[in-house]
Amino acid sequence: MSKHMMIRSSPSVLILTVSRDPSKWLQPGSMALYKVEKLLLNEQVLRDVEKLSHDHQTSSLEGFHSVILHFAPKNVIFPYIGMLCRLYLADMHFNENAERGQATTSEGKAVYKIMFPKSKKGECTAKPVKTKPTFKYVSDLMRLLFEEVLEKPTRYTEELKQIPIPKDLCAQFERPSKEDVIARHVSRFSRGVAGTQHSGHQDQETPGVSGTQHTTG
Known part of the structure; x- marks a missing residue:
C-alpha cells in the first residue's frame, strides 16, 4: 500500500482515499494496530472470507424469496399441490424478469x-x-390451458395424480387423548403452585437479619 493511501471503511465498501496526515496511519507496535491485526486474523473471520464469492452475491436469492412471498404469503395456508403450483409461478416470474x-x-x-x-x-x-x-409466461400458460389441457385433460390429470404428496408433519407423531394432555397440564401447574407456597412458608419462618449479629453479655 502506498504511503499516502489510506483505507476508509463504509457500511458496504472499502474506499481508498489519499491522506498525508501521519496521525491517520496505524503506527508499528501500537495497540491500535494489534487490535486490528487480531480482528482480521480471527479464525472465524478467515473462514468467512474463504466462503465469499467474487462473482455471485445473495441479493438475487433474496429477490427470489421476495417473489415467493408475493405468490405464497406466509400468513395463508395452502395445500401441497397449491403451494407447488405457486412456487412454479414464482419461478417462472423470476426467471423472466431476473435480467x-x-x-x-x-x-x-x-x-x-x-x-x-x-x-x-x-x-x-x-x-x-x-x-x-x-408477464409473457401468463400468455404461455393460458395457451397451454385452452389449447391442450382442456382438449385432452386425461393426460394432465393422470400426471397430476402421480405427484407424491408427503404426509403432514403432525402425522409423524401419535396424537394423545385430550384428557391425558389436560391431566399433565393440571399436574404440572399444581406442582408449580405447591412449590411457590412452600418457598413462601420458609420466608415467613426465617427471621430477617440486617447483616450484623448482636450479642448480649
Whole structure:
C-alpha cells in the first residue's frame, strides 16, 4: 500500500482515499494496530472470507424469496399441490424478469429513486429503477390451458395424480387423548403452585437479619 493511501471503511465498501496526515496511519507496535491485526486474523473471520464469492452475491436469492412471498404469503395456508403450483409461478416470474435493465427517461437518462435505508441512519442513497416486469409466461400458460389441457385433460390429470404428496408433519407423531394432555397440564401447574407456597412458608419462618449479629453479655 502506498504511503499516502489510506483505507476508509463504509457500511458496504472499502474506499481508498489519499491522506498525508501521519496521525491517520496505524503506527508499528501500537495497540491500535494489534487490535486490528487480531480482528482480521480471527479464525472465524478467515473462514468467512474463504466462503465469499467474487462473482455471485445473495441479493438475487433474496429477490427470489421476495417473489415467493408475493405468490405464497406466509400468513395463508395452502395445500401441497397449491403451494407447488405457486412456487412454479414464482419461478417462472423470476426467471423472466431476473435480467431487467435500468429504466430510462424519454431523453435517454437513467432513472433513480431516493432511498433512506435504516443502516444509513438518516442518510439517503440513490437506487436504480428497473424497467417494469413482463408477464409473457401468463400468455404461455393460458395457451397451454385452452389449447391442450382442456382438449385432452386425461393426460394432465393422470400426471397430476402421480405427484407424491408427503404426509403432514403432525402425522409423524401419535396424537394423545385430550384428557391425558389436560391431566399433565393440571399436574404440572399444581406442582408449580405447591412449590411457590412452600418457598413462601420458609420466608415467613426465617427471621430477617440486617447483616450484623448482636450479642448480649
